[in-house]
Amino acid sequence: MIFTNQFYEMEKYIAGLQDIICSNLESLDKIKFVEDNWTHKEGGGGITRIIQNGKVFEKGGVNISSVSGLLQEEIAAKLKVQKMNFGACGISVVIHPFSPKIPTIHMNVRYFEMENGKSWFGGGIDLTPYYPYPDDFRFFHSVMKDACDKIFPGYYKEFKKECDEYFTIKHRNEMRGIGGIFFDYKDGSETKYFSLVKSIGNSFLQAYLPLIKRRKSEKFTEEDKLFQLIRRGRYAEFNLIYDRGTLFGLKTGGRIESILMSLPPKVKFIYNYIASPGTPQSEMMKLYQPQNWIKN
Secondary structure: OOOOHHHHHHHHHHHHHHHHHHHHHHOOOOOOOEEEEEEOOOOEEEEEEEEEOOOOEEEEEEEEEEEEEEOOHHHHHHHOOOOOEEEEEEEEEEEEEOOOOOOEEEEEEEEEEEOOOOEEEEEEEEEEOOOOOHHHHHHHHHHHHHHHHOOOOOOHHHHHHHHHHHOEEOOOOEEOOOOEEEEEEEEOOOHHHHHHHHHHHHHHHHHHHHHHHHHOOOOOOHHHHHHHHHHHHHHHHHHHHOOHHHHHHHHOOOOHHHHHHHOOOOOOOOOOOOOOOOOHHHHHHHOOOOOOOOOO
């Protein structure tokens, strides 16, 4: 399959973004990312970078991939296309800090091209906090709004709603975090969507680094840590049951270690856990529903 120039421009962009994100995160901890290069059985491959067992970052991954192959029938049916060759490239970031005062964050931006000439962009950033710091959440959403407004003024509200709906754990009727922005299947022939993808990717550090610096030295209790581990279990539930990227990777023969790097290192599944009334954990549970964090 012959790719367009836009495909190669996307490859170049995500490679540079991976370097920038990794170097900035490393500056906040005493450990470094380790790199793992891999190849896809049908074509292409990727670079997985993992950081783990640090003082700040318990586990994190900043992965890029560019793969090609034959679209399997199950995936083709979901996309409402015939079985054909495809190419896909993107960057996926998941960071699980050690402290429950620092949120988990996830970002993914991606680009697909099909043999029939169709193409599309998708992506977004969402935050999964474990302690109720509304000011942090308002700050995060303000950065997301700015990233949208630079390219599509007024679209933040739409992308936030899509994020709230997508990152809902349906069998529990609760969000896995406090949302962010998300979009998918946006026409690849519209260059503005490429600009949007880059705006989102470039906003990652702007949105996340201040939260880390603000909270990394704060003390926390055993109850704070327990709640973090319970909510990480919810995170794992979502990724294994609903996440499109995880399912796409598994269905297309992707590299398992890279696909499942998003799973947290430690979780707890406690039967019928209910946070005690009046605690920070009880307050946080109320925020795992759609909220209006900023004035649209």
